[in-house]
Amino acid sequence: MITNPTQQRALRGHRPKRLSGRTATTGDYLARLVSRLTPRDRWLARMVYEHKVLTTGQIAELAWPSTRAANMRLLQLYRWRVLDRFQPFITYGSAPMHYVLDVAGALVVAHEDGLEARDLDYRHERAMGIAYSLQLAHTVGTNGFFTALAARSQQVDAHGRLTAWWSEGRCQRHFGDLVRPDGYGRWREPRGEFEWFLEYDCGTERSPDRVAHKLVDYARLASSTGITTPVLVWAPTVRREARLRRALTEARAALNDPLCVPVATTTANFMADAGQDDDPSQTRWLPLEATRHSQRRLRLIELTTAWPDLPPLTQTAATSTISVSRTACPMPTAPIPRAPHPHATSRGG
Secondary structure, three states, X not given: OOOOOOOHXXXXXXXXXXXXXXXXXXXXXXXXXXXXXXXXXXXXXHHHHHHOOEEHHHHHHHHOOOHHHHHHHHHHHHHOOOEEEEOOOOOOOOOOOEEEEOHHHHHHHHHHOOOOHHHHOOOHHHHHHHHHOOOHHHHHHHHHHHHHHHHXXXXXXXXXXXXXXXXXXXXXXXXXXXXXXXXXXEEEEOOEEEEEEEEEOOOOOOOHHHHHHHHHHHHHHHHHHOOOOOEEEEEOOHHHHHHHHHHHHHHHHOOOOHHHOOEEEEEOOHHHHOOOXXXXXXXXXXXXXXXXXXXXXXXXXXXHHHOOOOOOOOOOOOOOEOOOOOOOOOOOOOOOOEOOOOOHHHOOO
């Protein structure tokens, strides 16, 4: 007979105390909150707003020296209602915490831009709704591609730097009438700079033909802007990459000008099979022009040599923002996204 049963509340996981949503949006609370937030906190709130959801590991890659240090600050931002979080269910093990923007963080972002909260196009229910979205794995995977590049940028032996990262939503606002990339990025090394549109393929949501058919849209964008921008396709497995390459080759051959859409592919487990870190900047990219007898993979920056006719990119300095302007380029110049990592002075515990 059990004489001292465990109380129900002891069986529940510890939940940090948080303010109510109503209290977190009052003027008095926001006035106190602003004095507590560091420049990195405000930068992170904007990044989460821009990219919808970031995991603990991705946030640590962007702005903290370790996951433990990131967790300590993220817990405080969660308590302050700057960020909200959820943990998806997985069959084996446990998923990392996923962070989205919370009500106080949304107001901070809005006020920094001189906007009213209603003009920010933010709702807490919609932000948390991504936890149940069928696109969650796709969004997290796409963001992980860019945070890996940002992490590589901050390593001591880094030779390159991620200088631009546009989210799917930003790409849609600028190019949505023609094409909808999963992301846009730029990578700079001493030998040059390379830009691309990303197509992140999970292997489940879209057939190879659906991905390949988007080349027609990219061709329309190139024709409309007069700018040739390479498309990088990220596949989950080597088998999936092979199927994608066949579909992409057929689709590009049907274009009026196949050279207007340069394409290269890689696979998520390529570096793991080679016993190396999963780094998108490394030797893993295979241009579509590669034949069975010349299957040489290239580093990210080496793709500029694979397509020598690409227009040169201007070397524009950036401090707290990223510039993607080019000489005689009709690409959008405003609004421009924040840098993929904060200033070194804000890095720390």
